[in-house]
Amino acid sequence: MITFITGNEHKVIEAENIFKNFDIELEHIDLGYCEPQGTLEDVAKFGAKYACRKLNKSVIVEDAGLFIKSLNGFPGVYSSYVQDTLGNKGILKLMNGIDDRYAEFRSVIGYCAPKSEPKVFLGRVKGQIALEEKGNLGFAFDPLFYVEEEGKTFGELTTEEKNQFSHRKNSLQQFIDWYVNQL
Numbered sequence: 001m002i003t004f005i006t007g008n009e010h011k012v013i014e015a016e017n018i019f020k021n022f023d024i025e026l027e028h029i030d031l032g033y034c035e036p037q038g039t040l041e042d043v044a045k046f047g048a049k050y051a052c053r054k055l056n057k058s059v060i061v062e063d064a065g066l067f068i069k070s071l072n073g074f075p076g077v078y079s080s081y082v083q084d085t086l087g088n089k090g091i092l093k094l095m096n097g098i099d100d101r102y103a104e105f106r107s108v109i110g111y112c113a114p115k116s117e118p119k120v121f122l123g124r125v126k127g128q129i130a131l132e133e134k135g136n137l138g139f140a141f142d143p144l145f146y147v148e149e150e151g152k153t154f155g156e157l158t159t160e161e162k163n164q165f166s167h168r169k170n171s172l173q174q175f176i177d178w179y180v181n182q183l
């Protein structure tokens with residue numbers, strides 16, 4: 001069994017939906033830990049090791065962010081803070097008049113097992129910052145994140161649809177491939 005440490009219910013729903021296709025049992029605990037300042041990888045490694053040692057269980061944590069090219073990667077590692085302060089409206093204001101709207105979501109899964117060191121798995125997905133928020137099916141930045149191939153924002157995709165190709169799907173799939181292989 002693997003324990004997913006997160007305070008974000010939406011992540012849990014997406015992860016459960018991905019794990020159900022594999023023979024891996026997932027439980028969820030909201031441990032609440034202090035995140036160090038650093039890259040997504042640093043945060044995921046730290047969190048996984050901390051939770052693993054604390055619970056003496058195999059755990060995964062995830063650190064994610066939205067990286068906007070024309071803003072030099074902002075909000076990036078500050079995504080959580082920016083979502084709670086500027087919000088999507090604030091991002092749209094920053095993007096006002098900017099033509100290059102390329103952005104990507106990144107998700108880093110940190111995994112740690114008792115007596116081992118943590119490992120990380122990076123997933124990404126490419127998109128554009130939409131001109132306005134669209135859809136209410138997702139969470140946080142989802143209504144802003146437009147995917148050309150779908151002709152829709154993440155906010156307009158169901159969990160099933162988002163899970164076909166999202167940053168979280170990509171990082172979790174890499175983790176699962178590795179995990180299943182080392183069993």
Ligand code: ITT
Nearest residue numbers: 006007008062063064065079080083139140141142
């Ligand atoms: P944890 O407890 O797992 O850390 P969190 O919500 O703080 O949950 P992150 O730090 O990984 O998650 O995420 C940074 C921000 O990016 C935060 O505001 C998230 O809501 C947002 N975010 C992460 N994944 C997202 C997704 O798939 N769609 C939209 N927004 C997302």
Ligand code: NA
Nearest residue numbers: 035063064080
């Ligand atoms: Na977080």
